[in-house]
Amino acid sequence: MKNFKMTAQTLFGLEHILAEELTLLGAKEVEVQNRAVQFVGDKALLYRANLCLRTALRVLMPIKSFEVEDEEDLYQKVKKLNWAQYLTPDDTLAINCSLQSTLFSNSQFLERKTKDAIVDNLRDIYGKRPYVDLNNPTLRIHLYVKHKTCVLSLDSSGESLHKRGYRNKTNLAPINEVLAAGLVLLSGWDKKSPLIDPMCGSGTILIEAALIARNIPVGSYREAFAFEKWKDFDADLWETVYDEAMEGIVEASPLLLGGEISKNVARKAVANVLEANLRNVIQIENVPFEELQVPENEPYGTLILNPPYGERMDKDEDIDALYKSIGDTFKKNWAGYQAWVITSNMEAAKAIHLTPKPKIKLYNGSLECRFMRYELYQGSQKAKKMS
Numbered sequence: 001m002k003n004f005k006m007t008a009q010t011l012f013g014l015e016h017i018l019a020e021e022l023t024l025l026g027a028k029e030v031e032v033q034n035r036a037v038q039f040v041g042d043k044a045l046l047y048r049a050n051l052c053l054r055t056a057l058r059v060l061m062p063i064k065s066f067e068v069e070d071e072e073d074l075y076q077k078v079k080k081l082n083w084a085q086y087l088t089p090d091d092t093l094a095i096n097c098s099l100q101s102t103l104f105s106n107s108q109f110l111e112r113k114t115k116d117a118i119v120d121n122l123r124d125i126y127g128k129r130p131y132v133d134l135n136n137p138t139l140r141i142h143l144y145v146k147h148k149t150c151v152l153s154l155d156s157s158g159e160s161l162h163k164r165g166y167r168n169k170t171n172l173a174p175i176n177e178v179l180a181a182g183l184v185l186l187s188g189w190d191k192k193s194p195l196i197d198p199m200c201g202s203g204t205i206l207i208e209a210a211l212i213a214r215n216i217p218v219g220s221y222r223e224a225f226a227f228e229k230w231k232d233f234d235a236d237l238w239e240t241v242y243d244e245a246m247e248g249i250v251e252a253s254p255l256l257l258g259g260e261i262s263k264n265v266a267r268k269a270v271a272n273v274l275e276a277n278l279r280n281v282i283q284i285e286n287v288p289f290e291e292l293q294v295p296e297n298e299p300y301g302t303l304i305l306n307p308p309y310g311e312r313m314d315k316d317e318d319i320d321a322l323y324k325s326i327g328d329t330f331k332k333n334w335a336g337y338q339a340w341v342i343t344s345n346m347e348a349a350k351a352i353h354l355t356p357k358p359k360i361k362l363y364n365g366s367l368e369c370r371f372m373r374y375e376l377y378q379g380s381q382k383a384k385k386m387s
Helices: 015-025 043-052 071-079 107-126 177-186 204-213 235-247 263-275 319-333 346-352 381-386
Strands: 004-009 028-033 036-041 058-067 092-100 139-146 149-155 195-197 256-259 282-285 302-305 338-343 359-364 367-375
Touching: 004 043, 015 028, 015 036, 015 043, 015 177, 036 043, 043 058, 043 235, 071 107, 071 149, 092 107, 107 139, 177 204, 177 338, 177 359, 195 204, 204 256, 204 263, 204 282, 263 282, 319 338, 319 346, 338 346, 346 367
Parallel strands: 092 139, 195 256, 195 302, 256 282, 302 338
Antiparallel strands: 004 036, 004 058, 028 036, 058 149, 139 149, 338 367, 359 367
């Protein structure tokens, strides 16, 4: 099979994790970029990347790169391409533009000019034109403009890959599934010892951890990918890729435990666990963090917390007191564990009164955060170092 360049988009801070994932899938010439990783592979890898990548938002296949002077220049250069190899007049299309340029100010206008160029190209050939369908098009096209350079790509994913398909019930501002998987992978969890999320919300971090431990392809819950509508879609190859990925599932059973103080949110977490068919893998308890019991005979493990940052808390709630309680509970109950906390509220994080190392910069939505590791030593840190 012929090799070609592809680009997998991701969240800031997860680029190197995504590069590792791609290398394990067999990608060549892997190159880390800003919120993206470029790589080379064949059609089977394109399918496998969509099905298996945990930290990718979408997988793009660049088809043309060129420089432009203005909107009319963009129109003419897009119109010159052979769009008949990708579309017929009976198909539909959608254009998405990412803009990093002082030359242009309106990404929506560039989307319209690109759409006009494509439909005019096909009308010249067939005498009729395809139409736009923003929800479920035959072909999704991504236009990336940086300064004067334009890159046109086919979007092989469709809906963002963070939309796994298992999460029907969510609480307010649930964590993105790609970010959740990234937190688990960044933590260095060994997939054998316990992983605890004592403020688990709708259960996303625990579900992603279970999928990692059992090597379950994250895309296996989805109904479809955009590449399945492409003219050159190879159904037999897709079936082979899918079957091989599903055969790689293992029956690992590390302890995955969640605590959630809200009865309503805990019910949502249980519903999502059931939807993901992980009932026998993940345990959810409706208790506050302070009352969550350390698992019996499990003196070591990993805690991952995504506590409130303070933006949505009531005025009479004390964010500093919450973070102080987190630190106190770490020291009192979880000695021997490694704890990770993601937050955008670095002032409140000081109330944990432990020294984090490292502090990894990430974004949760638009909020700049730090993902911080706390080593919870048994006895004093000095005693730990002397042992």
